[in-house]
Amino acid sequence: MAHVDSIRKDMVILEKSEFANLRTENEKMKIELDQVKQQLVNETYRIRADSKLAINLERSRVRVTDMFTDQEKQLMETTTEFTRKDTQTKSIISETSNKIDTEIAYLKTLMESNVLETVCNLAASVFTCLQ
Template sequence: MVRNQLLNTSFKGFEKAQAETIVLALIILSNVSLDTIYKEMVTRAQQEITVQQIMAHLDSIRKDMVILEKSEFANLRAENEKMKIELDQIKQQLILETTRSRANNKLDINLERSRVTDLFTDQEKKLMEATTEFNKKDTHIKNSISQTSNKIDIEIASLKTLMESNKLETIRYLAASVFTCLGIALGFYRFWK
């Protein structure tokens, strides 16, 4: 019927034989397409069977997953326990090492502090000895300077005294010489007069 309608319809520009060939090709194409669609379609019963098979397969997969999950969980739990034990052992070792290191550091610090204290005490003793020695030498030098200064002062005083006495002697001799010269001059003066 569709064929007849398509054949009776006039196509502009096509002859009747060409139009029939085109229509025939379209009919074949439509039939092939419908056959393909029908082949891919399933009945409700087939669909339900397929759904049941898929559900059964999914249940089987779920059971396998649960079993696998339980075995994996057990393995993970065992592995976790093993790691926990190892971690506790490492923690204990770390605590021991830390305690040992702290004790060693405290000992080293105390030894170093004691050494520094001894060094400081020795340096302080040396400084005190040097200060005492310096004070002794300073006192000795001051005494020497004081004695030397006193000797110099005494020498200066005695030199001044000597100079004064020499000056007085010189003045006396000069005065005596002047008076003697005057006396002689007066004597000559009288004598010639």
């Protein structure tokens, strides 16, 4: 009986350890995603600031319509690139969230099956001891 209790305690500790490891990985992934998102936002602000600065410098130096149009086109391309990167980031975040949800559901199912198996083993042990 002590051996069964020991095994049961080991299984509980193992399950908690695995769940804690997954939770830690989940938190790390969330932190990494937040960092990537912050870097993207910072890069976007920098690109926008650089683009605006370049446009203002060109306006003050030369009043040529063609140059202004080219700079505006560059700003539009930058905006399009930002939108594309934002969409990619949202897609990655969504995929990661789905993966996390799937893993959590899998772990819950695994934990329930382990609990059921433990209960069955315990019941079998009790019946064996009673005979």
